[in-house]
Amino acid sequence: MEPDQWNNRLINADKAHQITDGDRKVTVAIVDSGIEADHPDLKANIVPSLSVNCTVSGVPDSAGWEATTSSHGTHVAGTVAAARNGVGIVGVAPAVKLASVKVVNDDGFIYPEYALCGTMWTARKQIPVANHSYYIDPFQFWCGDQVDQAPVVEAMRRAYAFADKRGVVNAAAAGNSAYDLANKGTDDTSPNDSTPIQRTINNSCLDIPTELPVVVTVSAIDSASALASFSNYGEGVIDVAAPGRRILSTYMGQRWLLLSGTSMASPHVAxxxxxxxxxxxxxxxxQLVALLKAQATDHACPAGDARCTGTPANNAFYGDGIVDALKAVKR
Structure with missing residues (x-):
């Protein structure tokens, strides 16, 4: 019995697959915690020569890009490109290739030098699509008006602008704090590698990379197309929405598992x-982002939810709408 992939049906990926599984010449960088190299649903699509480990002082290393302590990157990779091979699941674009760009260390942290290394790697190699399902530690929000954080904001802005110039389109998870990214006030979760403090923040404080200018910001929805309870949102911040609750995908140990999060929504968009x-x-x-938004299915705000502002065509929960894979493959 085949697994229920409601998420593919919701974005019409099942119908898109009747036309194409994607172009084998396209590679997606999974900028994350590494990919399990011998997973039966993934091994045929991984390109070792385009994979890298950035978790040793932010210096690219061709060894060590495989998953070690975290299945996060493996799960994300499966949503993008689990192969059509009669085993497990089928990804949104099952014929495309995967590059494992490891930026999460064995303790689970993604520090700025790791993320910079990963982003610059995708730019140097001109990997056309990259997925970023994380925020850069140790701050959930990096503030451009604070001298200890502004350099990271500017460095990441430049790196992503360079990647964009080199032809890389980036999708990123909006975050799982049920936070209005358009109206920031406080943050009590940072720094997350020591003792968090309560701090007042403003809209110069960014969730990085998802709030950088050239990044597609993705909120998470459930099987009924409602905003997931954990998903961040924000009018003018969210670009598009995609499935992110109870997503079945590949997992370490050559397994498959259900996970939830905007981390699971972003790879649908990638x-x-x-x-x-x-x-x-x-x-x-x-141009790809413009097409993605134009093809997305408009979704109005739920009645009576004051958090959702905007119009059916563009609002705080869904941005320009729910992505549509079928429209993407129609020339």
Whole structure:
């Protein structure tokens, strides 16, 4: 019996697969905790020569890109490109290739030098699509008006701008704090590698990388298309929405597991962007994002929820709408 992949049906990936599984020339970088190299649903799609470990002082190392202590990257990878092989699940773009760009250390932290290394790697190698399901530690929000944090904000802004210029389109998870990213006030979760403090923040404080200018910010929805209870939101911040609750995907130990989070929503969008790159091989990142948004299915705010502001065409919960894989593969 095949597993129920409601998430693929919700974004019409099952219908898209009747046309194409994606272009084999397209690679998606999974900028995350590494990928299990011998997972039966993934091993045929991983490109070792494009994979790298950035967790040793932020210096790229061709060894050590495999998953070690965390299944997070393996799960994300499966949503993007689990192969159509009669085993387990089928990804949004099952024919595309995967690069494992490891930026999460064995203690579970993603420090700025790791993230910079990973982003610059995708730029140097011109990997056309990259997924980022994390925020950079130790701050949930990095504030441009604070002298100890502003350099990281600027360094990451430059790195992503360079990647964009080199043809990399980036999707990122909006975050799991049920926070209004358009109206920031306080943060009591940072720094997360020591003792968090209560601090007042403002809209110059960014969840990085998801709030950087050239990054597609993805909120999470459930099987009924409602905003997941944990998902961050924000009018003018969220670009698109995708499934993120109880997503079945690949897991370490050659297994499959259900996980929830905006981390699970973002790779659906990376998969759709990979399909778009296949049908529009000469498109720039800006053109791919414009297509992604134009093709998304509008979704109105739920009645009576004051947190959701905006119009059915663009609002705080869904941005420009729920992504559509079928439209992505129609030339």
């Amino acid at each position: 998969g759709v962007l990979a399909l778009l790159k296949g049908t529009h091989p000469n498109a720039t990142p800006q």
